[in-house]
Amino acid sequence: MIKKKGQYIRLDTAATTLVIRADTAEYLYYGQRLGGGDIAAIPSAGKKLFSCPGTNDYTEYSLLFESADGGFAADLQFSKARVLAEKPEIPGLPSSYGDGKTLELKYVDAASRLSLFLYYTAFDNSDVIAVSSKLVNGTRKPVRLRRLMSLQLDLTGDYSVVTFDGGWARERQRHERDAGCGIFVNDSKSGYSSHAHNPFIEVKNEYGVYGFNLVYSGNHKETVERGTDGRTRVLVGINDYMFDWALPVGESFYAPEAVMCWAPDEDALSLRMHAFVGEHIVRGKWKRRERPVLVNNWEGTYFDFNEEKLLSIAAAAKEAGAELFVLDDGWFGHRNDDTSSLGDWYDNVEKTGGGLASLADKVRAMGLSFGIWVEPEMISEDSDLYRAHPNYAMKLPGRKPVRLRNQLMLNMADERVQNFVVRTICDVIARSNADYVKWDFNRSMTDCYGKGIPAGEYFHRYMLGYYRVVCKITKRFPFVLFEGCAGGGGRLDLGSLCFFSQYWTSDNTDARERIAIQSGTSYGYPQTVMGAHVSACPNHQTGASNSLEARFNVACEGLLGYELDLTKLSEEERAEIASQISFYKENRKLLQFGDHYRLQGKNTAGFITVSKDRNGAIAVVNLLEWHPGDPAPCIRLKGLNPAANYEVSVREGDWVRCIGGDVLMQADIPLPGLFDFEAAKRWSGGIMSRMYILRRQRS
Numbered sequence: 001m002i003k004k005k006g007q008y009i010r011l012d013t014a015a016t017t018l019v020i021r022a023d024t025a026e027y028l029y030y031g032q033r034l035g036g037g038d039i040a041a042i043p044s045a046g047k048k049l050f051s052c053p054g055t056n057d058y059t060e061y062s063l064l065f066e067s068a069d070g071g072f073a074a075d076l077q078f079s080k081a082r083v084l085a086e087k088p089e090i091p092g093l094p095s096s097y098g099d100g101k102t103l104e105l106k107y108v109d110a111a112s113r114l115s116l117f118l119y120y121t122a123f124d125n126s127d128v129i130a131v132s133s134k135l136v137n138g139t140r141k142p143v144r145l146r147r148l149m150s151l152q153l154d155l156t157g158d159y160s161v162v163t164f165d166g167g168w169a170r171e172r173q174r175h176e177r178d179a180g181c182g183i184f185v186n187d188s189k190s191g192y193s194s195h196a197h198n199p200f201i202e203v204k205n206e207y208g209v210y211g212f213n214l215v216y217s218g219n220h221k222e223t224v225e226r227g228t229d230g231r232t233r234v235l236v237g238i239n240d241y242m243f244d245w246a247l248p249v250g251e252s253f254y255a256p257e258a259v260m261c262w263a264p265d266e267d268a269l270s271l272r273m274h275a276f277v278g279e280h281i282v283r284g285k286w287k288r289r290e291r292p293v294l295v296n297n298w299e300g301t302y303f304d305f306n307e308e309k310l311l312s313i314a315a316a317a318k319e320a321g322a323e324l325f326v327l328d329d330g331w332f333g334h335r336n337d338d339t340s341s342l343g344d345w346y347d348n349v350e351k352t353g354g355g356l357a358s359l360a361d362k363v364r365a366m367g368l369s370f371g372i373w374v375e376p377e378m379i380s381e382d383s384d385l386y387r388a389h390p391n392y393a394m395k396l397p398g399r400k401p402v403r404l405r406n407q408l409m410l411n412m413a414d415e416r417v418q419n420f421v422v423r424t425i426c427d428v429i430a431r432s433n434a435d436y437v438k439w440d441f442n443r444s445m446t447d448c449y450g451k452g453i454p455a456g457e458y459f460h461r462y463m464l465g466y467y468r469v470v471c472k473i474t475k476r477f478p479f480v481l482f483e484g485c486a487g488g489g490g491r492l493d494l495g496s497l498c499f500f501s502q503y504w505t506s507d508n509t510d511a512r513e514r515i516a517i518q519s520g521t522s523y524g525y526p527q528t529v530m531g532a533h534v535s536a537c538p539n540h541q542t543g544a545s546n547s548l549e550a551r552f553n554v555a556c557e558g559l560l561g562y563e564l565d566l567t568k569l570s571e572e573e574r575a576e577i578a579s580q581i582s583f584y585k586e587n588r589k590l591l592q593f594g595d596h597y598r599l600q601g602k603n604t605a606g607f608i609t610v611s612k613d614r615n616g617a618i619a620v621v622n623l624l625e626w627h628p629g630d631p632a633p634c635i636r637l638k639g640l641n642p643a644a645n646y647e648v649s650v651r652e653g654d655w656v657r658c659i660g661g662d663v664l665m666q667a668d669i670p671l672p673g674l675f676d677f678e679a680a681k682r683w684s685g686g687i688m689s690r691m692y693i694l695r696r697q698r699s
């Protein structure tokens, strides 16, 4: 809800309020929802909505451009404020959607006639506020845009900053540090949102926590600067690293949308972010649908498969109760390892036994859906595509390009290349009639170049090309379930999630390692988007072994799949998997769409998912470490109804007890089954894991 009273504008969500003073371009307040007091009486603390050179503000600016006369300074003065009933689209870029009102603010530099527009959307049913900006060149000469951040939030006080960092197979590890005095930067320079630093960050103090994210999959930058005047400025937007955009006369530059949210603590912030992503980012048929249990052949076969092998895995998948069979890398061109064929999206008839269409029909005849892997933005030098169109590859003329995973990238900033990708990938989906597509992206950018594209525009033009392509393909196949992937979860961001309803969280499928990766991911993203698979032991990434039960329990935090050769398992293991899948399907609505909380204790970690009415919940508790003499592990649950009594049982066991929701949340309870001394003595170093099922007792 947005209310305007003269120059004072109040944006309310159910739990938060943002107060803006339009004429002075200030935030007067952002935090917990205010009562009905006079907002005009809130004293100014000098917290600005945007910043640029030309004032005595020497904090990092949200806007930086060089005008035709060579100056950097601008004097942007208030021009007008409007409340829009429809949220404006951002041309060429994905953005959030839904019912709500948008505030548009316009500031003009009288000398140059350059205008800055700021947009703030308050949705009817979300505590997240979407913010974006646009620069319009109304001057008579071109302007060089060096930076346009999507969001600026000035705060007062001391803060710590939480980021989610990592690398391949260790995505989104939570790090928290004092913002201190000076500038802290979280960013990506590798052309994609990256494994290294996710764009979701938190800025915390003793009163609450602000969460920020960017609806963008390319180079991003979040700065938190604590000035010596006690003000902390948060900026979120496209990274200005190697960015230099020539803005022609009369044209606009649209910064991608950023989002912000305030909550009293991190658990509440995550719930708000989850609800926002589920309701205002993910779209289409799969938005609220239960996601299928899949079996993927990647870790089961890697590149070494034929039709018989694939169909035997599919048959075992069907027998175990899975619903979707996914054929991963290696089905096209002559790809038998990662050195060839990217770009040659035609069937390897030998490996698929007659091609995708016939394989897909056979899989469907078994009663399974069929899914396919593609990596559309890439090209192998050993490919017919490269031989025919070497200039489709992203590389600098006269230089040897850097190969990563033995491959080059396509120059997606070029419309001809975009059209090639749309045509060939649509053909793959159409001819296999695929129900699911895994869209992979396995390397970062190094040789950014496209003929006729200024170097300073390349990264962003790539993103515009990428979005044009995914938009066309996903629109053409509205019923297909798309899962994003980037060497695991390297491009798991809000931009991708506007097109892909789910995302492969990490190539690391080790249960212990997954706990931290999934927990880190869950701060900003809901479990409904996190692909989580049970794989073979010893684990292919770490060599560690964990019980099948532990692997299943951990995977239940996200969208369950199995990624192993089921035909190599024993009868008992296959029976256990069948019972896991049947349990998961029965409880899938709760697991996938319930309220998700992280659980953390001494040496324990896990999660609980609570139904919206709080009458049911499933908790997974993992004991990560055990030393002789350690006391029995304890845990506090979250999200339950404190006034209700719950019947608590262990999934694989006969222990049942009735316990109050208040006790479960307030007392450190040694939960049974998790720890038994005899088992601990035989402990192999794997995690000990238990799943607890809670049902509210009717009184």
Ligand code: GLA
Pocket: 298, 328, 329, 373, 440, 442, 485, 486, 487, 488, 504, 506, 507
């Ligand atoms: C990436 C993905 C994996 C798998 C391989 C195939 O690493 O993250 O899941 O699809 O590519 O080459």
